[in-house]
Amino acid sequence: MREMTFPESGSKRKLLDAAEQLFAEKGFEAVSVRDITQLAKANVAAVNYHFGSRDGLLTLVMMRYMTPVNEERIARLETLERKSSGKTVPLEEIIDALVRPFVTQIRKSELSERLFYKLMGRTFAQQGDGLPPQIEEQLRQVMQRFTRAFAKALPAVAADDLAWRIHFVVGGMIHMLTHQEILQRLTQGASGVPPMEVTISRFIRFAAAGLREGVEAEEPAAEGPQVLFDF
Amino acid sequence: MREMTFPESGSKRKLLDAAEQLFAEKGFEAVSVRDITQLAKANVAAVNYHFGSRDGLLTLVMMRYMTPVNEERIARLETLERKSSGKTVPLEEIIDALVRPFVTQIRKSELSERLFYKLMGRTFAQQGDGLPPQIEEQLRQVMQRFTRAFAKALPAVAADDLAWRIHFVVGGMIHMLTHQEILQRLTQGASGVPPMEVTISRFIRFAAAGLREGVEAEEPAAEGPQVLFDF
DNA sequence: AAATGATTTAATCGTCCGTTTGACTTTTGG
DNA sequence: CCAAAAGTCAAACGGACGATTAAATCATTT
Numbered sequence: 305m306r307e308m309t310f311p312e313s314g315s316k317r318k319l320l321d322a323a324e325q326l327f328a329e330k331g332f333e334a335v336s337v338r339d340i341t342q343l344a345k346a347n348v349a350a351v352n353y354h355f356g357s358r359d360g361l362l363t364l365v366m367m368r369y370m371t372p373v374n375e376e377r378i379a380r381l382e383t384l385e386r387k388s389s390g391k392t393v394p395l396e397e398i399i400d401a402l403v404r405p406f407v408t409q410i411r412k413s414e415l416s417e418r419l420f421y422k423l424m425g426r427t428f429a430q431q432g433d434g435l436p437p438q439i440e441e442q443l444r445q446v447m448q449r450f451t452r453a454f455a456k457a458l459p460a461v462a463a464d465d466l467a468w469r470i471h472f473v474v475g476g477m478i479h480m481l482t483h484q485e486i487l488q489r490l491t492q493g494a495s496g497v498p499p500m501e502v503t504i505s506r507f508i509r510f511a512a513a514g515l516r517e518g519v520e521a522e523e524p525a526a527e528g529p530q531v532l533f534d535f
Numbered sequence: 536m537r538e539m540t541f542p543e544s545g546s547k548r549k550l551l552d553a554a555e556q557l558f559a560e561k562g563f564e565a566v567s568v569r570d571i572t573q574l575a576k577a578n579v580a581a582v583n584y585h586f587g588s589r590d591g592l593l594t595l596v597m598m599r600y601m602t603p604v605n606e607e608r609i610a611r612l613e614t615l616e617r618k619s620s621g622k623t624v625p626l627e628e629i630i631d632a633l634v635r636p637f638v639t640q641i642r643k644s645e646l647s648e649r650l651f652y653k654l655m656g657r658t659f660a661q662q663g664d665g666l667p668p669q670i671e672e673q674l675r676q677v678m679q680r681f682t683r684a685f686a687k688a689l690p691a692v693a694a695d696d697l698a699w700r701i702h703f704v705v706g707g708m709i710h711m712l713t714h715q716e717i718l719q720r721l722t723q724g725a726s727g728v729p730p731m732e733v734t735i736s737r738f739i740r741f742a743a744a745g746l747r748e749g750v751e752a753e754e755p756a757a758e759g760p761q762v763l764f765d766f
Numbered sequence: 767a768a769a770t771g772a773t774t775t776a777a778t779c780g781t782c783c784g785t786t787t788g789a790c791t792t793t794t795g796g
Numbered sequence: 797c798c799a800a801a802a803g804t805c806a807a808a809c810g811g812a813c814g815a816t817t818a819a820a821t822c823a824t825t826t
Contacts, residue, residue, distance in 0.1 A: 315773080331664070333564055337814065347775055352815060354773095429660060432714065433562070464721040468737045471718055472707035476745075479706020480699075483663065487702055490695040506699045510745040514707075517744035546803080568784060578805050583785055585803090 316354045318344040321414060323365050328419035331426060332362060363436040366427060369413060373424065374442045376405035381453055395457045395515060399508045402450055403477060407500050417500065418485055425481030428474070447474070460519045473511045480507055547585045549575040552645060554596050559650035562657060563593060594667040597658060600644060604655070605673045607636035612684055626688045626746060630739045633681055634708060638731050648731065649716055656712030659705070678705075691750045704742045711738055 322344035326335040337351045337358050344350070355361040380401035384393045406424060413420050427435070431443055447470075454470060455461075461469070480503060491499045553575035557566040568582045568589050575581070586592040611632035615624045641651050658666065662674055678701075685701055686692075692700070711734060722730045 336812075338812080347773095348814090349775075349816075350773090358814065432717065464718075465737060467718055467721060468711075468734065469741050471710055471714065472738060472741045475707040475710020476703035477706070478710065479702055483702065486663065487695075487698055490698060503699065506696065507703060509748050510700050510703050513748035514741040514745035517740050567782075569782085578803095579784090580786080580805075581803090589784060 315344065315346050315350060319346060319350060319354060319361065320365055320368065323361055324369070324413075324415060324423065325419060327362070327365060328415060328423040328426070332430070337361075359436070363438065366436060366439050369409075369420070369423060370427060370439055370442060372409050372412065373405045374446050376409060377401055377446055378449060380404065381449060385453070392457055393453060395454075395512045396508050398450065398453045398457055399473070399511050399515075400504075403504050403507060406481070407498065407504065410500075417498075421481045421484045421500070425478050425484075428478045429482065454515065458515060458519060461515070466515075469515050469517075472514060476507065476511060546575065546577050546581055550577060550581060550585060550592065551596055551599065554592055555600070555644075555646060555654065556650060558593070558596060559646060559654040559657070563661070590667070594669065597667060597670050600640075600651070600654060601658060601670055601673060603640050603643065604636045605677050607640060608632055608677055609680060611635065612680060616684070623688055624684060626685075626743045627739050629681065629684050629688055630704070630742050630746075631735075634735050634738060637712070638729065638735065641731075648729075652712045652715045652731070656709050656715075659709045660713060685746065689746060689750060692746070697746075700746050700748075703745060707738065707742060 319340060323335070323340045326339055326343060338348055340361070341348050341350055351358060351361055355364060381398065384397050384401055406421065410417055410420050415423065427439065428443070431440065435443075451467070451470060455463070455466060458466060484500070484503065488499045488503070491502050550571060554566070554571045557570055557574060569579055571592070572579050572581055582589060582592055586595060612629065615628050615632060637652065637655060641648055644651050646654065658670065659674070662671065666674075682698070682701055686694070686697060689697060715731070715734065719730050719734070722733050
């Protein structure tokens with residue numbers, strides 16, 4: 305009958321939140337367990353008690369915000385492929401599925417927008433350089449999935465060419481996230497649309513053009529107009 | 536008659552070389568003074584004696600490989616602007632001036648290609664996040680200079696749009712450098728051309744297409760054919 | 767109320783860090 | 797040749813780090 309009571313005290317969550325905030329602000333390696341426990345108003349030993357080690361906490365923090373994003377990416381891509389059964393999925397929609405979860409998942413985090421984007425960017429930037437294996441595996445699967453989708457949408461682009469172009473796209477995406485604050489001030493002033501929405505639209509157009517480079521324009525869709533993207 | 540003897544013992548250079556190598560391999564923050572002096576076969580105190588502090592050494596290491604690259608970037612851009620006096624500089628050539636110095640400056644370093652690219656990538660990725668002020672200033676000036684050039688080459692692109700597109704390009708460039716090793720294996724097997732040359736050609740095409748997005752094709756150059764880029 | 771398990775706490779461990787010291791050795795210039 | 801400068805060296809400094817211990821406190825169940 306105790307299933308409604310929290311089996312864990314609030315301190316575990318407080319530690320996760322404090323760590324998340326500090327990692328976003330200062331980077332993963334620049335934050336000590338003492339920084340974290342101090343912000344969370346917990347004892348130094350709390351981290352090792354609840355998470356086994358600093359690395360255990362780091363992994364859980366990463367999983368908490370990365371997993372929903374990666375799951376939504378896959379879900380969106382699968383929806384796209386199901387919708388357009390047979391027909392090719394428009395390139396812009398694939399890129400959208402890759403980056404849109406950044407804005408849709410943000411409200412579920414308690415971090416400010418700015419910090420959430422930084423956190424995501426920091427994580428992606430560290431790929432292949434000491435990320436927890438679970439995160440690496442998630443990202444590997446996501447990129448493999450999207451690479452296949454891109455290949456289908458761009459049959460005219462050679463495989464090795466496409467691999468590099470996707471690489472460039474990912475780099476642009478990371479830079480968009482990590483340095484978002486620098487340029488976001490230019491974007492503001494527009495309508496009530498969140499600034500990141502505008503940035504993502506810009507990114508989708510840029511990435512699609514880069515990915516399509518050298519591919520001659522296809523004949524205007526045989527049946528009906530193309531889906532419009534007026535971000 | 537002693538002009539051929541080094542006024543400084545070789546240890547200063549050995550420290551710079553060792554630090555450069557370790558920074559490239561493990562990242563700037565993951566290398567201790569003791570790691571460096573051990574590889575350089577010097578005493579722990581040598582770093583503080585020759586460079587004042589670990590940060591002093593880090594700054595000098597960065598300056599040593601960043602300054603030539605940034606100077607060549609500017610020089611190439613100025614040559615372009617001088618050559619095509621009046622006429623607009625082709626977009627591809629501007630991007631080329633931005634990234635080509637990576638390959639031209641590499642042989643002057645004693646590092647292996649792979650490490651040199653990693654080092655550059657790591658540095659760019661840290662921009663605005665604790666780089667030595669001199670390096671930050673160099674990069675700021677370079678990007679300001681190139682932003683002006685891009686604006687001239689793409690008068691049809693709004694200023695804020697262009698700023699973001701350049702941002703995406705820089706992100707792709709950084710990712711190309713830092714993760715070069717992962718995809719380079721796909722590129723090899725070609726002719727005797729260095730793999731990075733091929734990668735840079737791919738990057739230039741990608742970036743140019745992204746930057747040009749939405750700009751209707753200009754009428755075929757009124758006088759003579761365009762300069763050919765057959766990388 | 768007693769017992770049990772989960773959590774919190776202060777104190778401390780050993781290690782690594784960047785830096786400093788002072789003695790020692792080498793190089794340099796008059 | 798010799799004094800001054802430059803360089804090297806072993807040793808140690810204080811501080812921060814992640815982790816651990818054992819006792820104290822809390823919550824829940826019996």
